[in-house]
Amino acid sequence: MRLENKVVAITGGDSGIGLACARLFLAEGADVAIISNNPKTLESAKLQLGANVLAVKADVTAPETLRTAFEEISQRFGHVDVLFSGAGIAANTPLEGASAETVERVLSINLAGSFYTVQAALPYLRSGSSVILMGSIMATQGYAGLAIYAASKAGLGGMARSLATELTPRGIRVNTLVAGATQTAIWNGLVETEAQAQQVKDSVAKTIPLGRLNTADEVAQAALFLASDQSSTVHAAELVVDGGTSGAPHGAPVYLG
Template sequence: MKLEGKKALITGGNSGIGFATARLFIREGAEVAITGRDQKTLDAALAELGSKAVAYRADVTDSHARADLFSKIGQRFGSLDIVFANAGIPGVTPMGSTDETVFEHIIRVNLTSVFFTVQAALPLLNDGSSIILNSSVLGSLGHPGQAAYAASKAGVRGMARTIASELSPRNIRVNVVAPGATKTPIWSRDSTPSQADEELAAKMAATIPLGRWGEADEIAKAVLFLASDDSSYVQSVELFVDGGNVGSPNGGVAFRSA
């Protein structure tokens, strides 16, 4: 098993990519702490993950909640080997009609809180640990209406490279996973996707070279690679897991000649 004996923290581990990653980490031998803001989904996740998981209700933007979280993790685990800073929110911020508080909230959740989560984790991190930050293809693609989200995710990339420079003397690796369109609850909170959801999914799939959305488990496998010794000489990378969307932006069926 790739993570035998390792201890990991996954923020936003109660659903979507975070939950899929927690499940895979446990399968690979790790003990995992997950966080989330919704107690109901935390309880459901913990029931499925089993005895090698522990769940904490915590708001990553709240400094007091972060301090309490890492105090509890320290008491439970003693130290950490992996941090997957995954928690984040979407948000539409069109130029000309965006409220400043909406813009700032997206930055605070997706960028500022990631920095302070990693900072708070440092006293618990063993030398040789792995930190993975969750970015997005939208940090590179320039999609209309996504200025704050794109800025936050591009910021994650730049921040990761700087943190890696600072932590390399401890052999702590800091890398970024950048998912493309992925089937997670962030796109639809309803149990049954609406017609609008399905139309959006089809349009987006047509722009992706591999012709489909990704699965949360596929992103989790990339995170596992960055967390494990398989990537022992990988530092400061942004790993796109996007079906070719960034690398081959005109490769989807929507751009191919008949």
């Protein structure tokens, strides 16, 4: 088991990629703590994952709640070996019509929230620990109407490189997991109905060389590599999981006919 005797903390561990990571990391022998500001989904995730999982309520935009959360994690497990910063949201922010409230919310959760998460976890991260930030290919794809989401994810890449330099003397690795389109509930934040979400996903699938979206479990497998000692010299890197969208876009069905 690749994470035996390791302690993992996951923000956004109550849904989507974060929940898939929690499930996989448990199977690989880790002690797992999941963090979310939603008591309902947090409890649901804990029921799915089992009694040994520590579920902690905290808001990534409120540093004091994160500090309290990591104190609780430390009391239970003693330290943290793997930090997966997976809390994030998507929202439409067209140049004409995006509200200041939406802009600030996306940046606060996705970008500042990741910084606050690493900051709160730092006292408990040991030498040899792995920090994983949850990026997105949207940072570089130039989709109209998603400027602020793209900016938040592009910012994470820059943040990860700076944090990697800062944390190198402590023996802590920092990497970014850059996901392409993935089957999660995040699509629901961009449209009004499930049917519309499915239409968007079907359309996006045509732009992916492999012809389909990632599953959350597939992205979790890449996160497992970054979390484990198998990636012991992978540092300040971006691991892209996008079905070829970034590297070979013209292999997509929309171009091949």
